[in-house]
Amino acid sequence: MMTTRRKFLVQAGMLSATAVLAPKLLSAKGTKGVGLQLFTLREQLPKDVKSVIAKVAGAGYREVETFGYSKDHGFWGLKPKEFKALLGSNGLTTPSGHYAFDSILAGNNWDEVKLHIEVANTVGQRYYTIPYINDRFRKSADDLKKVSENVNKVAELCKQAGLKTAYHNHNFEFMPVDGVTLYDVLLKEADPKLVQFELDLYWVVRAGKDPVALFNEHPGRFAMVHVKDMDKENHDLNTEVGNGSIDYQTIVAKAKQAGVQHFIMEQENFKIDPYTSITKSCSYMKNVLHV
Numbered sequence: 001m002m003t004t005r006r007k008f009l010v011q012a013g014m015l016s017a018t019a020v021l022a023p024k025l026l027s028a029k030g031t032k033g034v035g036l037q038l039f040t041l042r043e044q045l046p047k048d049v050k051s052v053i054a055k056v057a058g059a060g061y062r063e064v065e066t067f068g069y070s071k072d073h074g075f076w077g078l079k080p081k082e083f084k085a086l087l088g089s090n091g092l093t094t095p096s097g098h099y100a101f102d103s104i105l106a107g108n109n110w111d112e113v114k115l116h117i118e119v120a121n122t123v124g125q126r127y128y129t130i131p132y133i134n135d136r137f138r139k140s141a142d143d144l145k146k147v148s149e150n151v152n153k154v155a156e157l158c159k160q161a162g163l164k165t166a167y168h169n170h171n172f173e174f175m176p177v178d179g180v181t182l183y184d185v186l187l188k189e190a191d192p193k194l195v196q197f198e199l200d201l202y203w204v205v206r207a208g209k210d211p212v213a214l215f216n217e218h219p220g221r222f223a224m225v226h227v228k229d230m231d232k233e234n235h236d237l238n239t240e241v242g243n244g245s246i247d248y249q250t251i252v253a254k255a256k257q258a259g260v261q262h263f264i265m266e267q268e269n270f271k272i273d274p275y276t277s278i279t280k281s282c283s284y285m286k287n288v289l290h291v
Helices: 005-013 049-058 080-089 102-107 110-123 141-160 182-189 201-206 211-217 248-257 274-287
Strands: 035-037 063-066 093-098 127-130 164-168 195-200 222-227 262-265
Touching: 049 080, 063 262, 080 093, 080 110, 093 110, 093 262, 102 110, 102 141, 110 127, 110 141, 127 141, 127 195, 127 222, 141 164, 141 182, 141 195, 164 222, 182 195, 195 201, 201 211, 201 222, 211 222, 211 248, 222 248, 262 274
Parallel strands: 035 063, 035 262, 063 093, 093 127, 127 164, 164 195, 195 222, 222 262
Antiparallel strands: none
């Protein structure tokens, strides 16, 4: 059974390709290109983070999005400064990190937020991204309002530290709770000056919604997208970008018009070698989608 993001975050938050030479070191500013959410390689990273990062760069990526930072273990055994140095030596930057949010809803653990803000600044991230809300915190309309209020509180702290806040969706945000949806609440209540959205395109399609319509209806609200394709036969599974059922040529063209700055590939399960897979996705995103 595959380890999904939501399973990983519930568990951790309630709480073979050959390496190639890394690309030439790029400037730390303005080096946009195809990004990779490192959750894609969650099984490989704990075994040898340095080798994995080198292979990510070798596959053609120029940005990575982090997840799972631990106070005790850092980023897979590396302290934030060490991790930033590793990225830099491989020509990579990190515009965004996914940082657990449930501890705020469960017990107002603002010290954890402040630690994560410090980490984000240390590694050079611009966005403190909220990745998931446990289902026990979204059972009523009042719960959804509380979520949005706390998102704004996090955003205020991030602003003071020079960061932006972003919210990453799954499909549950589009499901009605007491007649409203969490995504509608966030779009209405989250301060647009402080909070932007990272639209996970796979989960939008999985929820039966149209990403293009969202871009049209809410221009300027989306800073990042997750590009994750849907297996044609089993919609519960992912596949390489361009190999699935989602019309990414249309969606990405509209995303660019809507002001999306970061196109981040993510894949949660594989039928082929993971490094071969992420290389194919990166190539399609660069050569066909022109990201």
